[in-house]
Amino acid sequence: MEGTVVAVHRSPVHAFSKEPVEAIRIVEGVGVEGDAHAGAAVKHRSRAARNATAPNLRQVHLIHAELFDLLRDLGHDVAPGELGENITTRGVDLLSLPAGTRLTIGDAEVTVTGLRNPCWQIDDFQQGLLKKVLRKNAEGAVERLTGVMATATGSGTVAAGDWVSVDLPAPPHVPLAPV
Numbered sequence: 001m002e003g004t005v006v007a008v009h010r011s012p013v014h015a016f017s018k019e020p021v022e023a024i025r026i027v028e029g030v031g032v033e034g035d036a037h038a039g040a041a042v043k044h045r046s047r048a049a050r051n052a053t054a055p056n057l058r059q060v061h062l063i064h065a066e067l068f069d070l071l072r073d074l075g076h077d078v079a080p081g082e083l084g085e086n087i088t089t090r091g092v093d094l095l096s097l098p099a100g101t102r103l104t105i106g107d108a109e110v111t112v113t114g115l116r117n118p119c120w121q122i123d124d125f126q127q128g129l130l131k132k133v134l135r136k137n138a139e140g141a142v143e144r145l146t147g148v149m150a151t152a153t154g155s156g157t158v159a160a161g162d163w164v165s166v167d168l169p170a171p172p173h174v175p176l177a178p179v
Contacts, residue, residue: 003091005105006065009081010035012044016121017082023159024086024150025028026108033061033161056115056151056157057179062103063147065090067133070145074132082125085147089164094148098165098173106162109154115179118146149179 009018014036024032031038042054063085072076080088087105092114101112124131133145 001166003089003156005160005162005164006088006090007080007160008158010086012036016084016125018084018086019043020081023157023158026105026110027150027153028059028155031056031152034179035086037061038084042072056118058149059152060087060110060145060150061116062087062089062094062110063084063116064088064092064094064148067147069146071129076126076129076132078126078129083122083146087158090107092164092166095145095176097148097176098169099176100169102167102169103150104154104163104165104167106156106158108152111153112148112150112176114149115142115144115176116146116149117178121147130153132155144178148176149154 006026007020010024010032011018012034027033029040039056039057041052042048042056044058045060047067049053058165061084062079065088067158068078099112099114108162118130118134136144137143
């Protein structure tokens, strides 16, 4: 499975959306250089309040551009970076990847740790959006559509147009859960 990078983003402050940039630098063990969520220990404000020394499993946030296509069809105009991701991809079914999948993106590497759990702030961004990205499937199971979280496992630069290659872990595969 291969895909491409559509756009890259970062924000030095804890804000809902991230600004588009030409390229980002991923630093092994840290995350996106210059981003508020970079660091070896957890940076997400509510998680850090509970345990500031917990490992940061959310160093890099990736969303598939296909989500924006779906949301557009459902009446929501959302652009890359507006949901807070660092890397917007196309062509990789991020949500179906098992935990531990390694993604080579540009000349950097990240390891998928889990799903982003969307919160109420999404409705502050666009009213009614939370129900579109946090929904139940036909079997009644909750689906979280707002991308995956990863740790930085290889330093490098990522820019729009870079390839994304997927290296699945050895079986048995563990489905992604919220992190």
